[in-house]
Amino acid sequence: MNRDWIATAQTLSQALPYLQRYADATVVIKLGGHAMGSDEAMEEFARDVALMRQVGVNPVIIHGGGPMINSMLKRLDIKSEFINGKRVTDAATMEVVEMVLSGLVNARIVQAITAQGGRCVGVSGKDSGLIICDQEDPELGLVGAPKEVNPRLLRDLADKGIITVIAPLGMGRNGETFNINGDTAAGAIAASLKADRLLLLTDVAGVKNADGEVLTELTAAQIREMIADGTISGGMIPKTETALNAIEGGVRAAVILDGRAPNACLLELFTEHGAGSIIRKG
Secondary structure: OOOHHHHHHHHHHHHHHHHHHOOOOEEEEEEEOOOOOHHHHHHHHHHHHHHHOOOOOEEEEOOHHHHHHHHHHHHHOOOEEEOOOEEEEEEEHHHHHHHHHHHHHHHHHHHHHHHHOOOOOEEEEEEEHHHEEEEEEEHEEEEEEEEEEEHHHHHHHHHHHHHEEOOOEEEEEEEEEOOOOOHHHHHHHHHHOOOOOOEEEOOOOOOOOOOHHHHHHEEHHHHHHHHHHOOOOOOOOHHHHHHHHHHHHHOEEEEEOOOOOOOOOHHHOOOOOOEEEEEOOO
């Protein structure tokens, strides 16, 4: 008998306790712009998500799209300005952001998951009052901070076995459309669902210590200490803060992992060693 076949069977057998562990669990996944770069990576991610649904996990996807937005703004000769890493969003930029996120990016992910046999629907945070925002900072324009999340739509779809893909847009209290940071939106959605896991797919292997080694398990207190002493810096700060806020909001654990790694979500959920840095309350 082929050794590869035996190894595959052993892998499936070893996954049984984890498949049982996550049956009926809600897992919120933030898919970043860089993690969805190639068609091959998108196909693999879609297959993993379809498999998760097939074995009883309830995946909810929130996506970014920064590189795609940048590309479209450049094509339309609309200049972008950033303050502390966040895009200043005026009315013209907002039109492009909504077109790219709700149209191009969201539709591409839904199509990829559907092609793998998953039942899938795309929505934005504006639909059914899913995310209600206040303006985050007047200097940033139409950038929103989630204040209310109504997860009823997501629960109804999950009860029907449907995977939801969410564009990170929100509705203002006066009907405005707001652009929301993808990580922030994912954390707010995960907290509203009291998700079992929040998976933040990024372009690094996880949270690293001062020696550059990836730490596989961390507590909220350790994350705060590492931010305070500068071990966690740059773009990792908002990601870890998103994880902390989600945990405080009722998410059991958040994981920061490399979305470019093959089958990253499956490795994290269904193997003993996982695939990134898991952060728990304590």
